[in-house]
Each structure stands twice: as C-alpha cells, then as structure tokens.
C-alpha cells in the first residue's frame with residue numbers, strides 16, 4: 001500500500017466519486033471532496049472520518065468558470081498539497097441538440113471539459129516539481145463514438161479521452177501518471193439528471209454498480225494505467241467501434257440512447 005496521500009475528488013457527493021472516496025479512506029488516504037451539495041458532502045465526510053483520515057469538503061459549482069482557480073487558491077492558502085487529482089464530476093443531457101437549452105450545452109462543456117482541463121493545469125505543476133503524482137480523468141465509453149441524442153455529452157467525453165491519453169504520453173517520464181478511466185452505464189444519479197435512465201442503454205444492457213466501477217478506477221489509477229475501461233462487455237463495445245463503419249456505429253449509438261418501454 002502507498003503511504004498516506006492527499007486525494008482531491010470532484011463530484012464526490014454521490015455516485016462513482018463517492019465510491020472512490022470510500023476506497024481511498026479505507027486505505028488511509030486523506031481527502032478533499034468537491035461537489036455543489038455541501039450538505040451531502042458533510043454527510044460523506046462524517047462517514048469517512050471514521051476511518052481515521054482527514055476529510056475536507058468544498059461546496060463549489062465547478063461549471064462556473066472561476067471555480068477551479070478559486071479551489072486551487074483556497075487549498076494553497078491552507079497549505080494542502082494534492083498528491084492525487086481525480087476529475088470525476090460530470091453530467092450529460094438527453095435531447096436533440098437543436099432543442100437543447102444553451103445553459104445545458106454550455107454547462108456540460110464547462111464542467112466536463114473546461115473545469116477538468118483547468119484543474120489538471122493548476123494541480124500538475126506542484127506534482128511535476130515533486131516528480132510524483134497521479135491524475136485520473138473520468139471519461140466514458142461514450143467517448144469512443146458519436147452520440148446522437150446526447151451529442152454534446154459524447155463529444156465532451158471524446159475530448160477527455162483524447163486529451164488525457166495525449167498528456168499521459170507527454171508526462172511519461174515525469175513521475176506523474178495520468179489515467180483516463182471509462183465507465184460504461186452505471187447505476188448512479190447520472191441517468192436521472194441526464195434524462196436517459198429509461199433508455200435502452202440503461203434498461204436493456206445492464207448497468208454496473210458504482211462500487212464495482214469505482215474499484216476498477218481505483219486499481220487503474222494506482223497502477224498508473226493510461227486507459228482503463230470498466231467491465232469486459234464495455235471494453236468489447238469500445239473496441240468494436242474501431243472496425244465498424246462510422247455511420248453504423250452512429251446509428252447504433254442513437255438506438256441505445258432511445259427510450260424503451
């Protein structure tokens with residue numbers, strides 16, 4: 001087991017981020033947990049402090065552009081160095097692009113792309129100076145193909161996948177590992193917020209449980225893997241998109257996002 005680290009997890013008030021936080025607390029790592037819901041974060045902190053670790057919570061809307069800089073400055077002021085950064089917070093929205101309200105479009109881009117990129121840019125230099133650190137960006141199997149009815153969400157995850165694999169290569173001799181973690185459909189609050197919890201992908205294709213997904217992510221991060229896909233069936237689907245014609249892949253992607261009875 002690694003010596004105790006300080007781990008920053010965004011989106012830790014529920015879902016995969018919360019399950020990741022539990023795994024780190026059980027292995028005696030200290031935590032900085034970020035999400036919008038301060039009350040939920042407070043409950044999580046009380047639960048995880050029982051493991052004898054320190055848990056700091058920061059209630060922040062990371063889709064607001066100044067938020068990543070604000071978070072970094074606050075932690076610097078308090079002398080908290082981050083050894084492991086997990087950019088997990090993200091959301092999706094179902095619907096035709098033409099009908100989607102602008103705030104949902106920009107909200108996804110601001111949180112899934114801009115906050116993730118800014119946080120990586122801010123927390124990387126101190127890791128490089130120490131020649132030690134780990135970063136995990138949570139993408140999705142959605143990142144491997146276009147996603148009609150969730151066009152913006154799929155595109156944001158394609159960005160996370162491409163960006164993360166590229167900087168993992170740039171940083172390969174730096175002492176800092178960068179992992180792109182891709183869950184497939186997972187039982188969390190995501191489906192309800194996205195409005196796709198009644199879609200084929202959730203109803204017919206068997207979503208995974210968040211604790212199992214988080215364990216896959218935790219292992220991939222600690223092993224310093226560049227890319228990890230949770231679940232063998234999700235891995236197979238992601239691979240299949242490389243060989244099938246793009247039009248077919250896009251049509252199937254639409255079909256799985258459609259509502260089913």
Ligand SMILES: NC(=O)c1ccc[n+]([C@@H]2O[C@H](COP(=O)([O-])OP(=O)(O)OC[C@H]3O[C@@H](n4cnc5c(N)ncnc54)[C@H](OP(=O)(O)O)[C@@H]3O)[C@@H](O)[C@H]2O)c1
Pocket residue numbers: 010011012013014015016017034035036037038040060061062063064088089090091092111138139140141142182183184185186187188189190191193
């Ligand atoms: N569930 C899936 O099927 C699935 C599949 C593939 C990839 N993923 C990815 O996995 C990651 C985690 O999702 P999840 O399934 O665990 O979803 P979730 O249960 O909805 O959790 C999302 C977390 O992000 C936080 N969050 C949302 N908007 C935020 C904002 N503007 N600022 C700060 N925090 C915010 C939420 O807390 P608050 O609401 O308190 O802010 C919550 O803690 C996301 O990046 C998602 O895209 C999920």
